[in-house]
Amino acid sequence: MARATLTIDLDAIAANWRALDARSGRDVETAGVLKADAYGLGAARVGPALLAAGARVFFVALAEEGAALRAALGPGPAIHVLSGLLPGDAEILRTHDLSPCLNSAAQVIDFENTLPNHTCAVQLDSGMHRLGLNASELASVLDPLSRLRPRLVLSHLACADAPDHPQNANQRRAFIDLANRLPPAPRSLAATGGVLLGPDYHFDLTRPGVGLFGGLPFTEARPAVTLALPVIQVREVATGGGVGYGAAWVAPRPSRVATLSAGYADGLLRAIAGGAVQLFAGERACPLIGRVSMDLVTVDVTDLADVPSHLEILNARQTVDDLARAAGTIGYEILTSLGDRYERVYKGAAADPGAISGRA
Secondary structure (H helix, E strand, C coil): CCCCEEEEEHHHHHHHHHHHHHHHCCCCEECEECHHHHHCCCHHHHHHHHHHHCCCEEEECCHHHHHHHHHHHCCCCEEEECCCCCCCCHHHHHHCCCEEEECCHHHHHHHHHHCCCCCCEEEECCCCCCCCECHHHHHHCHHHHHHHCCCCEECCCCCCCCCCCHHHHHHHHHHHHHHCCCCCCCEECCCHHHHHHCHHHCCCEECCCHHHHCCCCCCCCCCCEEEEEEEEEEEEECCCCEECHHHCEECCCCEEEEEEECCHHHCCCHHHCCCCCEEEECCEEEEEECCCCCCEEEEECCCCCCCCCEEEEECCCCCHHHHHHHHCCCHHHHHHHCCCCCEEEEECCCCCCCCEECCC
């Protein structure tokens, strides 16, 4: 079966980082969040591109992700592990010079016992109630934190995508109050949405993630991915003929239907069917029809004079957030669901000419 091609534009990702860096201000450092293998796009390729653009601080979710990123970046850049110190992580953190973001009193105590001379950050719960030390937990470990002297104090906004939500200001005040109880250290509150809230939320370091890859709420982002699906077969369907499982689409006229190689096993969620999703032959849009199968989708190509070898489902005209709206989800899920079966092509100045790889 022919493979679909996912093209990842490293220049676009670097340009998005530079744009968010400019939004963050001259005296604020801008990191890059590359958790979940750079949101599914390959941290081993994206990380060096951001390093070349000027990023010197990175965040991952897990220690193993940090070790892989360190191998790609080499020594020097700071890599923070958002999950903190989990059982069995100490040797990975030590060997690969990774800085855990300590999230609980238990992690603080464990860290001081196992890695007392290692670098760390501390995450505070400013009101999201997900990860981080709340006021009472922080009070219980002020002494060990004073000895450890974290290099970064951070928290995370729950409602940054809604600029007028009152929780943003409430969390900012709570973050300042909690951070003031710690030894002086750089502070970080803003991910992509927080960057767009403005300077009051930037503090010393911002942490854009999804905005680097063309996702909302950064509407000015350059699209970073193109996904082209190969056409396996084109068939004629008479008026009234049903297409796919359940005959979910019935031809309203004599039609031509193309079957393409990709499906929900490749991250094209079943819920996008019926959501006004298009596939593109150059500038021409063709509707996705019928149900999304495990390995296949079907497209109405009746109005095309010639059917090309591939049709695009992700490009500048239809982004991950457009697919997300059709599926009733968010662009993050679309990005991180893009499958292992795609042939991945990296383009841009940061990519080797013609470089093609499997999952990075």
